[in-house]
Amino acid sequence: MEPLIRIDRLTKLFGPIEAVRDVSFSVDRGEVVGLLGPNGAGKSTTLKLLAGYLAPTSGSASVCGHDVVASPLAARRSLGYLPEGAPLYDEMTPSGFLDFVARVRRLDGRARRDAVAAAARRLQLDGVLRQPIGTLSKGFRRRVGLAQAILLDPEVLVLDEPTDGLDPTQKHEVRALLREMAGRKAVIVSTHNLDEVEAVCTRAVVIAAGRVVADGAPAALATRSARHNVICIRVAREHAASAMDAIGTVPGLVAVDRPAATGDDTEIRVMAGGDADLRAPLHRALVDREVAVLEFWREPGRMEDVFRQLTRQVGEVV
Amino acid sequence: MRNLAVIARRELAAYFGAPLAYVFIVVFLAMSGALTFKVGYLLETGVAELGAFFRFHPWLYLFLMPAIGMRLWAEERKTGTLEFLMTLPVTPVETVIGKFLAAWIFAGVALVLTVPVWITVNWLGDPDNGVIVASYLASWLLAGGFLALSACASAMTGNQVIAFVVGATLCFLAMMSGVDIVRTAFEGWAPGWMIDTVVSLSALNNFETISQGVIDARTLVYFVSLIVLGLVANCAILEFRKP
Numbered sequence: 001m002e003p004l005i006r007i008d009r010l011t012k013l014f015g016p017i018e019a020v021r022d023v024s025f026s027v028d029r030g031e032v033v034g035l036l037g038p039n040g041a042g043k044s045t046t047l048k049l050l051a052g053y054l055a056p057t058s059g060s061a062s063v064c065g066h067d068v069v070a071s072p073l074a075a076r077r078s079l080g081y082l083p084e085g086a087p088l089y090d091e092m093t094p095s096g097f098l099d100f101v102a103r104v105r106r107l108d109g110r111a112r113r114d115a116v117a118a119a120a121r122r123l124q125l126d127g128v129l130r131q132p133i134g135t136l137s138k139g140f141r142r143r144v145g146l147a148q149a150i151l152l153d154p155e156v157l158v159l160d161e162p163t164d165g166l167d168p169t170q171k172h173e174v175r176a177l178l179r180e181m182a183g184r185k186a187v188i189v190s191t192h193n194l195d196e197v198e199a200v201c202t203r204a205v206v207i208a209a210g211r212v213v214a215d216g217a218p219a220a221l222a223t224r225s226a227r228h229n230v231i232c233i234r235v236a237r238e239h240a241a242s243a244m245d246a247i248g249t250v251p252g253l254v255a256v257d258r259p260a261a262t263g264d265d266t267e268i269r270v271m272a273g274g275d276a277d278l279r280a281p282l283h284r285a286l287v288d289r290e291v292a293v294l295e296f297w298r299e300p301g302r303m304e305d306v307f308r309q310l311t312r313q314v315g316e317v318v
Numbered sequence: 319m320r321n322l323a324v325i326a327r328r329e330l331a332a333y334f335g336a337p338l339a340y341v342f343i344v345v346f347l348a349m350s351g352a353l354t355f356k357v358g359y360l361l362e363t364g365v366a367e368l369g370a371f372f373r374f375h376p377w378l379y380l381f382l383m384p385a386i387g388m389r390l391w392a393e394e395r396k397t398g399t400l401e402f403l404m405t406l407p408v409t410p411v412e413t414v415i416g417k418f419l420a421a422w423i424f425a426g427v428a429l430v431l432t433v434p435v436w437i438t439v440n441w442l443g444d445p446d447n448g449v450i451v452a453s454y455l456a457s458w459l460l461a462g463g464f465l466a467l468s469a470c471a472s473a474m475t476g477n478q479v480i481a482f483v484v485g486a487t488l489c490f491l492a493m494m495s496g497v498d499i500v501r502t503a504f505e506g507w508a509p510g511w512m513i514d515t516v517v518s519l520s521a522l523n524n525f526e527t528i529s530q531g532v533i534d535a536r537t538l539v540y541f542v543s544l545i546v547l548g549l550v551a552n553c554a555i556l557e558f559r560k561p
Contacts, residue, residue, distance in 0.1 A: 048401070051401075051405040052404075052405055053401050053404050053405050053560070054560060055560065073407045073408075073409065076405060076406065076407040077407045079405075081402075081405050083398065083401040083402055083405070084398075084401075085398055087397055087398030087399045087401060087402050088399065088402070089328075089332065089397075089399055090397070091332055091335045091336055092328075092331075092332075092335070096331070100324065100328050101406070103324045104321055104324050104325075104406050104407065104408055105406075105407060106320075148402075
Protein backbone atom coordinates (compact mmCIF):
# COMPACT_ATOMS: atom_id res chain seq x y z
CA MET A 1 0.00 0.00 0.00
CA GLU A 2 1.12 3.51 -0.78
CA PRO A 3 2.29 5.28 2.39
CA LEU A 4 0.25 8.35 3.40
CA ILE A 5 3.29 10.58 3.08
CA ARG A 6 5.98 9.83 0.57
CA ILE A 7 8.97 12.10 0.05
CA ASP A 8 11.27 11.04 -2.73
CA ARG A 9 14.69 12.59 -3.34
CA LEU A 10 13.34 16.03 -2.63
CA THR A 11 15.76 18.84 -3.37
CA LYS A 12 15.30 22.58 -2.99
CA LEU A 13 17.85 25.17 -3.97
CA PHE A 14 17.58 28.85 -3.17
CA GLY A 15 19.98 30.21 -5.75
CA PRO A 16 23.31 28.62 -4.89
CA ILE A 17 22.14 27.58 -1.42
CA GLU A 18 21.14 23.98 -0.94
CA ALA A 19 18.32 24.09 1.59
CA VAL A 20 17.30 20.47 1.14
CA ARG A 21 19.25 17.81 -0.76
CA ASP A 22 17.90 14.39 -1.76
CA VAL A 23 15.62 13.96 1.22
CA SER A 24 13.63 10.73 1.08
CA PHE A 25 11.41 9.11 3.64
CA SER A 26 7.85 7.99 3.94
CA VAL A 27 5.32 7.87 6.73
CA ASP A 28 2.65 5.21 7.12
CA ARG A 29 -0.64 5.41 8.94
CA GLY A 30 -0.06 5.10 12.68
CA GLU A 31 3.40 6.62 12.60
CA VAL A 32 4.41 9.85 14.31
CA VAL A 33 7.68 10.97 12.78
CA GLY A 34 9.81 13.50 14.62
CA LEU A 35 11.80 15.64 12.20
CA LEU A 36 14.92 16.70 14.04
CA GLY A 37 17.78 18.94 13.16
CA PRO A 38 19.65 22.06 14.15
CA ASN A 39 18.31 25.48 13.12
CA GLY A 40 18.70 26.00 9.40
CA ALA A 41 19.08 22.29 8.69
CA GLY A 42 16.14 22.24 6.27
CA LYS A 43 13.32 20.94 8.48
CA SER A 44 10.90 23.77 7.74
CA THR A 45 11.84 23.83 4.06
CA THR A 46 11.06 20.12 3.82
CA LEU A 47 7.66 20.69 5.42
CA LYS A 48 6.92 23.72 3.21
CA LEU A 49 7.68 21.57 0.17
CA LEU A 50 5.38 18.85 1.47
CA ALA A 51 2.59 21.37 2.13
CA GLY A 52 2.99 22.75 -1.38
CA TYR A 53 4.01 26.26 -0.36
CA LEU A 54 7.38 25.91 -2.05
CA ALA A 55 7.98 24.14 -5.34
CA PRO A 56 10.80 21.57 -5.27
CA THR A 57 13.83 22.06 -7.51
CA SER A 58 13.77 18.31 -8.11
CA GLY A 59 12.29 15.20 -6.56
CA SER A 60 8.70 14.69 -5.54
CA ALA A 61 6.38 14.40 -2.58
CA SER A 62 2.89 13.02 -2.20
CA VAL A 63 0.16 13.10 0.40
CA CYS A 64 -2.34 10.22 0.38
CA GLY A 65 -1.12 9.32 -3.08
CA HIS A 66 -1.65 12.83 -4.49
CA ASP A 67 1.48 14.47 -5.84
CA VAL A 68 1.86 17.86 -4.18
CA VAL A 69 2.91 19.55 -7.43
CA ALA A 70 0.67 17.77 -9.96
CA SER A 71 -2.53 17.70 -7.88
CA PRO A 72 -1.99 20.28 -5.15
CA LEU A 73 -5.65 20.71 -4.16
CA ALA A 74 -6.27 17.00 -3.59
CA ALA A 75 -3.04 16.77 -1.58
CA ARG A 76 -3.94 19.80 0.55
CA ARG A 77 -7.43 18.51 1.25
CA SER A 78 -5.96 15.47 2.99
CA LEU A 79 -3.41 17.54 4.86
CA GLY A 80 -3.61 19.53 8.09
CA TYR A 81 -0.67 21.92 8.21
CA LEU A 82 0.65 24.14 10.96
CA PRO A 83 3.25 26.49 9.45
CA GLU A 84 6.31 27.51 11.42
CA GLY A 85 5.44 30.14 14.03
CA ALA A 86 1.70 29.46 13.63
CA PRO A 87 0.88 32.59 11.58
CA LEU A 88 -2.70 33.78 12.11
CA TYR A 89 -4.92 36.70 11.14
CA ASP A 90 -4.70 38.95 14.20
CA GLU A 91 -7.91 40.85 13.52
CA MET A 92 -10.04 37.70 13.41
CA THR A 93 -11.44 35.84 16.40
CA PRO A 94 -10.59 32.13 16.81
CA SER A 95 -14.24 31.40 16.11
CA GLY A 96 -14.26 33.42 12.88
CA PHE A 97 -10.90 32.03 11.85
CA LEU A 98 -11.89 28.39 12.35
CA ASP A 99 -15.17 29.07 10.58
CA PHE A 100 -13.23 30.49 7.62
CA VAL A 101 -10.98 27.41 7.46
CA ALA A 102 -14.01 25.12 7.68
CA ARG A 103 -15.69 26.97 4.80
CA VAL A 104 -12.58 26.78 2.64
CA ARG A 105 -12.45 23.08 3.44
CA ARG A 106 -16.02 22.76 2.20
CA LEU A 107 -17.95 22.14 5.38
CA ASP A 108 -21.48 23.45 5.52
CA GLY A 109 -24.05 24.47 8.08
CA ARG A 110 -24.33 22.11 10.98
CA ALA A 111 -21.22 20.09 10.10
CA ARG A 112 -19.18 23.28 10.06
CA ARG A 113 -20.39 24.44 13.45
CA ASP A 114 -19.81 20.99 14.93
CA ALA A 115 -16.27 20.77 13.54
CA VAL A 116 -15.38 24.22 14.91
CA ALA A 117 -16.88 23.41 18.30
CA ALA A 118 -15.11 20.03 18.47
CA ALA A 119 -11.71 21.48 17.56
CA ALA A 120 -12.18 24.35 20.03
CA ARG A 121 -13.08 21.90 22.78
CA ARG A 122 -10.16 19.67 22.00
CA LEU A 123 -7.66 22.50 22.30
CA GLN A 124 -9.52 24.21 25.14
CA LEU A 125 -10.21 27.41 23.27
CA ASP A 126 -13.76 27.83 24.52
CA GLY A 127 -12.93 30.79 26.76
CA VAL A 128 -11.30 32.87 24.02
CA LEU A 129 -13.40 32.06 20.95
CA ARG A 130 -14.71 35.62 20.62
CA GLN A 131 -11.51 37.48 21.43
CA PRO A 132 -9.35 38.91 18.61
CA ILE A 133 -6.43 36.56 17.95
CA GLY A 134 -4.01 39.49 18.18
CA THR A 135 -4.79 39.82 21.88
CA LEU A 136 -4.17 36.15 22.74
CA SER A 137 -1.12 34.74 24.51
CA LYS A 138 1.45 32.72 22.62
CA GLY A 139 0.06 29.48 24.01
CA PHE A 140 -3.46 30.24 22.84
CA ARG A 141 -2.23 31.34 19.43
CA ARG A 142 -0.37 28.08 18.96
CA ARG A 143 -3.48 26.19 19.98
CA VAL A 144 -5.63 28.12 17.49
CA GLY A 145 -3.09 27.13 14.83
CA LEU A 146 -3.33 23.50 15.93
CA ALA A 147 -7.14 23.63 16.00
CA GLN A 148 -7.07 24.84 12.40
CA ALA A 149 -4.79 21.95 11.40
CA ILE A 150 -6.92 19.20 12.99
CA LEU A 151 -10.24 20.85 12.11
CA LEU A 152 -11.32 18.32 9.50
CA ASP A 153 -9.62 15.36 11.13
CA PRO A 154 -7.25 15.02 8.14
CA GLU A 155 -5.41 11.78 7.45
CA VAL A 156 -2.08 13.55 7.36
CA LEU A 157 -0.87 16.10 9.89
CA VAL A 158 2.25 18.18 9.33
CA LEU A 159 3.13 20.33 12.30
CA ASP A 160 6.12 22.65 12.29
CA GLU A 161 7.21 23.09 15.90
CA PRO A 162 3.77 22.60 17.45
CA THR A 163 4.90 22.97 21.06
CA ASP A 164 7.25 25.92 20.58
CA GLY A 165 6.40 28.61 23.11
CA LEU A 166 4.03 26.50 25.17
CA ASP A 167 4.43 26.04 28.91
CA PRO A 168 5.11 22.52 30.27
CA THR A 169 1.45 21.77 30.95
CA GLN A 170 0.39 22.87 27.49
CA LYS A 171 3.23 20.89 25.95
CA HIS A 172 2.02 17.87 27.81
CA GLU A 173 -1.52 18.40 26.53
CA VAL A 174 -0.40 18.80 22.92
CA ARG A 175 1.66 15.62 23.20
CA ALA A 176 -1.32 13.79 24.63
CA LEU A 177 -3.39 15.03 21.69
CA LEU A 178 -0.77 13.81 19.22
CA ARG A 179 -0.59 10.41 20.87
CA GLU A 180 -4.35 10.15 20.87
CA MET A 181 -4.61 10.93 17.15
CA ALA A 182 -1.50 9.01 16.20
CA GLY A 183 -3.09 5.61 15.55
CA ARG A 184 -5.33 6.81 12.73
CA LYS A 185 -3.05 9.24 10.93
CA ALA A 186 0.36 9.84 9.53
CA VAL A 187 1.96 12.66 11.48
CA ILE A 188 5.18 14.64 11.00
CA VAL A 189 6.27 16.90 13.82
CA SER A 190 9.36 19.04 13.53
CA THR A 191 10.99 19.94 16.79
CA HIS A 192 14.16 20.89 18.61
CA ASN A 193 12.89 19.21 21.68
CA LEU A 194 14.42 15.78 22.05
CA ASP A 195 12.21 14.80 25.00
CA GLU A 196 9.27 15.32 22.71
CA VAL A 197 10.65 12.86 20.20
CA GLU A 198 11.10 10.25 22.90
CA ALA A 199 7.67 11.00 24.33
CA VAL A 200 5.48 10.93 21.21
CA CYS A 201 7.36 9.84 18.13
CA THR A 202 7.48 6.32 16.81
CA ARG A 203 10.31 7.32 14.52
CA ALA A 204 12.88 10.06 14.30
CA VAL A 205 14.33 11.47 11.08
CA VAL A 206 17.40 13.61 11.69
CA ILE A 207 18.25 16.25 9.10
CA ALA A 208 21.49 18.18 9.03
CA ALA A 209 22.70 20.56 6.32
CA GLY A 210 19.72 19.60 4.15
CA ARG A 211 20.32 15.85 4.20
CA VAL A 212 18.81 12.98 6.14
CA VAL A 213 21.54 11.66 8.44
CA ALA A 214 19.52 9.19 10.48
CA ASP A 215 16.13 7.55 10.33
CA GLY A 216 14.90 5.11 12.94
CA ALA A 217 13.01 4.51 16.16
CA PRO A 218 14.11 6.93 18.90
CA ALA A 219 15.22 4.04 21.12
CA ALA A 220 17.27 2.54 18.29
CA LEU A 221 18.89 5.90 17.56
CA ALA A 222 19.68 6.34 21.21
CA THR A 223 21.76 3.15 21.13
CA ARG A 224 24.22 5.00 18.91
CA SER A 225 25.05 7.16 21.88
CA ALA A 226 28.52 6.89 23.35
CA ARG A 227 26.83 6.25 26.67
CA HIS A 228 24.85 3.34 25.36
CA ASN A 229 25.32 0.22 27.47
CA VAL A 230 27.13 2.06 30.22
CA ILE A 231 26.30 0.61 33.62
CA CYS A 232 26.40 2.96 36.57
CA ILE A 233 26.96 1.54 40.03
CA ARG A 234 26.61 3.66 43.11
CA VAL A 235 28.07 2.34 46.34
CA ALA A 236 28.96 3.75 49.75
CA ARG A 237 32.39 5.36 49.70
CA GLU A 238 34.00 2.79 52.04
CA HIS A 239 32.96 0.01 49.66
CA ALA A 240 34.52 1.59 46.61
CA ALA A 241 37.70 -0.47 46.74
CA SER A 242 35.97 -3.81 47.11
CA ALA A 243 33.49 -2.82 44.39
CA MET A 244 36.41 -2.17 42.02
CA ASP A 245 37.83 -5.60 42.89
CA ALA A 246 34.48 -7.22 42.17
CA ILE A 247 34.17 -5.42 38.85
CA GLY A 248 37.67 -6.58 37.91
CA THR A 249 36.53 -10.20 38.07
CA VAL A 250 33.77 -9.76 35.47
CA PRO A 251 34.87 -10.63 31.93
CA GLY A 252 33.68 -8.66 28.90
CA LEU A 253 33.99 -5.10 30.20
CA VAL A 254 35.73 -2.77 27.76
CA ALA A 255 36.18 0.21 30.04
CA VAL A 256 35.95 1.03 33.72
CA ASP A 257 35.96 4.68 34.77
CA ARG A 258 37.82 5.84 37.82
CA PRO A 259 35.39 5.91 40.78
CA ALA A 260 33.92 9.37 41.27
CA ALA A 261 33.05 10.35 44.81
CA THR A 262 30.04 12.53 45.42
CA GLY A 263 29.38 13.17 49.11
CA ASP A 264 29.32 9.82 50.89
CA ASP A 265 28.63 7.89 47.69
CA THR A 266 30.92 6.72 44.98
CA GLU A 267 29.79 6.23 41.42
CA ILE A 268 31.55 3.79 39.15
CA ARG A 269 30.75 3.65 35.45
CA VAL A 270 31.63 0.61 33.43
CA MET A 271 31.05 -0.08 29.78
CA ALA A 272 30.24 -3.39 28.22
CA GLY A 273 31.34 -4.15 24.66
CA GLY A 274 28.61 -4.04 21.98
CA ASP A 275 25.16 -4.97 23.21
CA ALA A 276 26.30 -7.51 25.78
CA ASP A 277 24.14 -7.40 28.88
CA LEU A 278 26.50 -7.73 31.83
CA ARG A 279 24.11 -6.57 34.51
CA ALA A 280 23.58 -10.00 36.09
CA PRO A 281 27.26 -11.05 36.32
CA LEU A 282 28.24 -7.60 37.63
CA HIS A 283 25.59 -7.63 40.28
CA ARG A 284 26.46 -11.15 41.36
CA ALA A 285 30.13 -10.24 41.68
CA LEU A 286 29.26 -7.22 43.81
CA VAL A 287 26.97 -9.23 46.07
CA ASP A 288 29.62 -11.95 46.45
CA ARG A 289 32.03 -9.36 47.84
CA GLU A 290 29.31 -8.05 50.14
CA VAL A 291 29.33 -4.60 48.53
CA ALA A 292 26.24 -2.62 49.53
CA VAL A 293 24.89 -1.43 46.17
CA LEU A 294 22.93 1.79 46.57
CA GLU A 295 21.97 2.23 42.92
CA PHE A 296 22.54 0.18 39.82
CA TRP A 297 21.31 1.07 36.35
CA ARG A 298 22.07 0.75 32.70
CA GLU A 299 22.08 3.91 30.62
CA PRO A 300 19.70 3.63 27.68
CA GLY A 301 21.80 6.04 25.62
CA ARG A 302 20.80 9.63 25.15
CA MET A 303 19.18 11.16 22.11
CA GLU A 304 20.93 14.39 22.90
CA ASP A 305 24.37 12.85 22.44
CA VAL A 306 23.32 11.10 19.25
CA PHE A 307 21.84 14.32 17.91
CA ARG A 308 25.04 16.26 18.56
CA GLN A 309 27.16 13.48 17.17
CA LEU A 310 25.12 13.15 13.95
CA THR A 311 24.74 16.81 13.22
CA ARG A 312 28.37 17.59 14.01
CA GLN A 313 29.69 14.97 11.62
CA VAL A 314 27.68 16.41 8.77
CA GLY A 315 28.82 19.91 9.63
CA GLU A 316 32.41 18.73 9.25
CA VAL A 317 31.79 17.01 5.95
CA VAL A 318 29.99 19.97 4.35
CA MET B 319 -15.70 29.63 -7.43
CA ARG B 320 -17.23 28.85 -4.06
CA ASN B 321 -13.87 29.44 -2.39
CA LEU B 322 -13.62 32.74 -4.20
CA ALA B 323 -16.63 33.96 -2.22
CA VAL B 324 -15.21 32.60 1.04
CA ILE B 325 -11.92 34.43 0.46
CA ALA B 326 -13.67 37.65 -0.59
CA ARG B 327 -15.87 37.52 2.50
CA ARG B 328 -12.91 37.13 4.82
CA GLU B 329 -11.06 40.00 3.13
CA LEU B 330 -14.07 42.27 3.34
CA ALA B 331 -14.43 41.47 7.03
CA ALA B 332 -10.73 42.26 7.41
CA TYR B 333 -11.28 45.67 5.77
CA PHE B 334 -14.18 46.59 7.97
CA GLY B 335 -12.53 45.05 11.03
CA ALA B 336 -9.63 47.50 10.85
CA PRO B 337 -9.72 51.27 11.46
CA LEU B 338 -8.19 51.84 8.02
CA ALA B 339 -11.58 51.24 6.39
CA TYR B 340 -13.27 54.05 8.26
CA VAL B 341 -10.34 56.41 7.86
CA PHE B 342 -10.40 55.68 4.15
CA ILE B 343 -14.12 56.29 3.79
CA VAL B 344 -13.96 59.55 5.74
CA VAL B 345 -10.95 60.76 3.73
CA PHE B 346 -12.62 59.82 0.46
CA LEU B 347 -15.91 61.53 1.31
CA ALA B 348 -14.23 64.62 2.75
CA MET B 349 -11.83 65.05 -0.14
CA SER B 350 -14.31 64.35 -2.90
CA GLY B 351 -16.70 66.80 -1.21
CA ALA B 352 -14.05 69.48 -0.79
CA LEU B 353 -12.84 69.13 -4.36
CA THR B 354 -16.38 69.18 -5.73
CA PHE B 355 -17.53 72.29 -3.88
CA LYS B 356 -14.33 74.25 -3.28
CA VAL B 357 -12.39 73.50 -6.46
CA GLY B 358 -15.12 72.35 -8.85
CA TYR B 359 -17.64 75.04 -7.78
CA LEU B 360 -20.54 72.61 -8.14
CA LEU B 361 -23.05 75.04 -6.67
CA GLU B 362 -21.71 78.24 -8.22
CA THR B 363 -21.90 77.00 -11.81
CA GLY B 364 -25.66 76.83 -11.53
CA VAL B 365 -25.84 73.73 -13.70
CA ALA B 366 -27.50 70.56 -12.38
CA GLU B 367 -24.81 67.98 -13.21
CA LEU B 368 -22.08 66.06 -11.37
CA GLY B 369 -19.17 66.69 -13.75
CA ALA B 370 -17.43 68.69 -11.06
CA PHE B 371 -17.79 65.74 -8.70
CA PHE B 372 -16.54 62.98 -11.01
CA ARG B 373 -13.78 65.04 -12.60
CA PHE B 374 -11.58 64.65 -9.53
CA HIS B 375 -12.08 60.92 -9.02
CA PRO B 376 -9.09 59.79 -11.10
CA TRP B 377 -6.82 62.05 -9.05
CA LEU B 378 -8.27 60.88 -5.75
CA TYR B 379 -8.03 57.25 -6.81
CA LEU B 380 -4.42 57.75 -7.77
CA PHE B 381 -3.46 57.49 -4.10
CA LEU B 382 -6.61 56.13 -2.46
CA MET B 383 -6.72 52.89 -4.47
CA PRO B 384 -3.08 52.01 -3.73
CA ALA B 385 -3.95 52.72 -0.09
CA ILE B 386 -6.74 50.13 -0.21
CA GLY B 387 -4.76 47.64 -2.24
CA MET B 388 -1.39 47.86 -0.48
CA ARG B 389 -2.29 45.51 2.37
CA LEU B 390 -3.79 42.75 0.23
CA TRP B 391 -0.61 40.66 -0.11
CA ALA B 392 2.11 42.65 1.61
CA GLU B 393 0.47 42.22 4.99
CA GLU B 394 0.12 38.46 4.53
CA ARG B 395 3.73 38.20 3.43
CA LYS B 396 4.91 40.17 6.43
CA THR B 397 2.92 38.27 9.07
CA GLY B 398 3.54 34.89 7.47
CA THR B 399 -0.16 34.14 6.93
CA LEU B 400 0.59 33.90 3.19
CA GLU B 401 2.04 30.45 3.87
CA PHE B 402 -1.12 29.45 5.68
CA LEU B 403 -3.35 30.85 2.93
CA MET B 404 -1.40 29.29 0.07
CA THR B 405 -1.42 25.85 1.69
CA LEU B 406 -5.20 25.76 2.08
CA PRO B 407 -7.04 23.80 -0.60
CA VAL B 408 -7.67 26.95 -2.65
CA THR B 409 -6.21 27.76 -6.07
CA PRO B 410 -4.07 30.90 -6.37
CA VAL B 411 -6.52 32.21 -9.00
CA GLU B 412 -9.42 32.00 -6.53
CA THR B 413 -7.36 33.79 -3.90
CA VAL B 414 -6.23 36.53 -6.29
CA ILE B 415 -9.75 37.20 -7.59
CA GLY B 416 -11.32 36.89 -4.14
CA LYS B 417 -8.96 39.45 -2.65
CA PHE B 418 -9.42 41.81 -5.58
CA LEU B 419 -13.20 41.53 -5.39
CA ALA B 420 -13.18 42.37 -1.69
CA ALA B 421 -11.14 45.50 -2.35
CA TRP B 422 -13.37 46.46 -5.29
CA ILE B 423 -16.54 45.97 -3.29
CA PHE B 424 -15.04 48.07 -0.52
CA ALA B 425 -14.30 50.87 -3.02
CA GLY B 426 -17.88 50.45 -4.28
CA VAL B 427 -19.23 50.94 -0.77
CA ALA B 428 -17.28 54.18 -0.45
CA LEU B 429 -18.66 55.29 -3.80
CA VAL B 430 -22.23 54.44 -2.82
CA LEU B 431 -21.84 56.65 0.23
CA THR B 432 -21.56 59.67 -2.10
CA VAL B 433 -25.13 59.17 -3.28
CA PRO B 434 -26.34 62.16 -1.18
CA VAL B 435 -24.51 64.42 -3.66
CA TRP B 436 -26.56 62.86 -6.45
CA ILE B 437 -29.75 63.31 -4.47
CA THR B 438 -28.80 66.95 -3.85
CA VAL B 439 -28.46 67.85 -7.53
CA ASN B 440 -31.78 66.15 -8.22
CA TRP B 441 -33.34 68.24 -5.49
CA LEU B 442 -31.78 71.45 -6.78
CA GLY B 443 -32.45 70.89 -10.45
CA ASP B 444 -33.05 68.40 -13.19
CA PRO B 445 -29.78 66.61 -14.09
CA ASP B 446 -29.31 63.96 -16.76
CA ASN B 447 -29.42 60.92 -14.45
CA GLY B 448 -28.29 58.62 -17.27
CA VAL B 449 -24.99 60.45 -17.47
CA ILE B 450 -24.63 60.27 -13.70
CA VAL B 451 -25.20 56.51 -13.64
CA ALA B 452 -22.62 56.13 -16.42
CA SER B 453 -20.24 58.30 -14.42
CA TYR B 454 -20.67 56.12 -11.34
CA LEU B 455 -19.96 53.08 -13.49
CA ALA B 456 -16.88 54.76 -14.97
CA SER B 457 -15.68 55.70 -11.51
CA TRP B 458 -16.10 52.18 -10.20
CA LEU B 459 -14.40 50.63 -13.25
CA LEU B 460 -11.51 53.02 -12.87
CA ALA B 461 -11.27 52.07 -9.19
CA GLY B 462 -11.20 48.40 -10.26
CA GLY B 463 -8.39 48.98 -12.74
CA PHE B 464 -6.32 50.88 -10.20
CA LEU B 465 -7.00 48.26 -7.52
CA ALA B 466 -5.82 45.46 -9.82
CA LEU B 467 -2.57 47.37 -10.38
CA SER B 468 -2.24 48.10 -6.65
CA ALA B 469 -2.79 44.43 -5.80
CA CYS B 470 0.05 43.54 -8.17
CA ALA B 471 2.31 46.01 -6.44
CA SER B 472 1.32 44.56 -3.09
CA ALA B 473 2.15 41.01 -4.22
CA MET B 474 5.71 42.10 -5.01
CA THR B 475 6.74 42.98 -1.49
CA GLY B 476 6.30 42.43 2.22
CA ASN B 477 6.41 46.16 2.85
CA GLN B 478 3.15 48.08 2.60
CA VAL B 479 4.87 51.43 2.06
CA ILE B 480 6.71 50.09 -0.98
CA ALA B 481 3.46 48.49 -2.16
CA PHE B 482 1.76 51.88 -1.92
CA VAL B 483 4.46 53.79 -3.79
CA VAL B 484 4.80 51.19 -6.55
CA GLY B 485 1.00 50.93 -6.81
CA ALA B 486 0.59 54.69 -7.12
CA THR B 487 3.31 54.77 -9.78
CA LEU B 488 1.60 52.05 -11.83
CA CYS B 489 -1.73 53.88 -11.58
CA PHE B 490 -0.06 57.13 -12.57
CA LEU B 491 1.46 55.52 -15.66
CA ALA B 492 -1.89 53.99 -16.63
CA MET B 493 -3.57 57.35 -16.19
CA MET B 494 -1.09 59.68 -17.82
CA SER B 495 -0.47 57.89 -21.09
CA GLY B 496 -3.11 60.06 -22.79
CA VAL B 497 -2.40 63.54 -21.50
CA ASP B 498 -0.99 66.26 -23.68
CA ILE B 499 2.58 66.06 -22.40
CA VAL B 500 2.86 62.42 -23.35
CA ARG B 501 1.08 63.01 -26.63
CA THR B 502 3.50 65.79 -27.60
CA ALA B 503 6.44 63.62 -26.63
CA PHE B 504 5.30 61.08 -29.21
CA GLU B 505 4.19 63.52 -31.90
CA GLY B 506 6.67 64.34 -34.64
CA TRP B 507 8.47 61.03 -34.63
CA ALA B 508 6.00 58.26 -33.87
CA PRO B 509 3.56 56.99 -36.48
CA GLY B 510 -0.05 58.00 -36.03
CA TRP B 511 -1.22 54.54 -34.99
CA MET B 512 1.29 54.46 -32.18
CA ILE B 513 0.12 57.78 -30.80
CA ASP B 514 -3.45 56.55 -31.03
CA THR B 515 -2.56 53.35 -29.22
CA VAL B 516 -0.78 55.13 -26.38
CA VAL B 517 -3.61 57.62 -26.04
CA SER B 518 -6.22 54.88 -26.11
CA LEU B 519 -4.41 53.14 -23.25
CA SER B 520 -5.02 56.10 -21.00
CA ALA B 521 -7.26 55.38 -18.06
CA LEU B 522 -8.06 59.09 -17.91
CA ASN B 523 -9.36 59.32 -21.49
CA ASN B 524 -11.43 56.17 -21.14
CA PHE B 525 -12.81 57.41 -17.85
CA GLU B 526 -13.84 60.69 -19.42
CA THR B 527 -15.47 58.93 -22.33
CA ILE B 528 -17.84 56.97 -20.10
CA SER B 529 -18.45 59.78 -17.68
CA GLN B 530 -19.77 61.89 -20.53
CA GLY B 531 -22.46 59.26 -20.85
CA VAL B 532 -20.91 57.41 -23.77
CA ILE B 533 -20.70 53.76 -22.77
CA ASP B 534 -19.08 52.23 -25.81
CA ALA B 535 -17.73 48.72 -26.03
CA ARG B 536 -14.13 49.85 -26.46
CA THR B 537 -13.97 51.68 -23.16
CA LEU B 538 -15.61 48.78 -21.33
CA VAL B 539 -13.14 46.38 -22.94
CA TYR B 540 -10.37 48.74 -21.87
CA PHE B 541 -11.29 48.66 -18.19
CA VAL B 542 -12.03 44.95 -18.13
CA SER B 543 -8.68 44.31 -19.85
CA LEU B 544 -6.88 46.52 -17.35
CA ILE B 545 -8.40 44.54 -14.48
CA VAL B 546 -7.72 41.14 -16.07
CA LEU B 547 -4.18 42.16 -16.93
CA GLY B 548 -3.59 43.25 -13.35
CA LEU B 549 -4.96 40.00 -11.94
CA VAL B 550 -2.98 37.81 -14.34
CA ALA B 551 0.17 39.71 -13.41
CA ASN B 552 -0.80 39.30 -9.76
CA CYS B 553 -0.96 35.50 -10.14
CA ALA B 554 2.35 35.47 -11.99
CA ILE B 555 4.06 37.59 -9.33
CA LEU B 556 2.78 35.31 -6.56
CA GLU B 557 4.11 32.27 -8.38
CA PHE B 558 7.43 33.94 -9.06
CA ARG B 559 7.89 35.56 -5.67
CA LYS B 560 7.45 32.45 -3.57
CA PRO B 561 10.06 32.81 -0.86
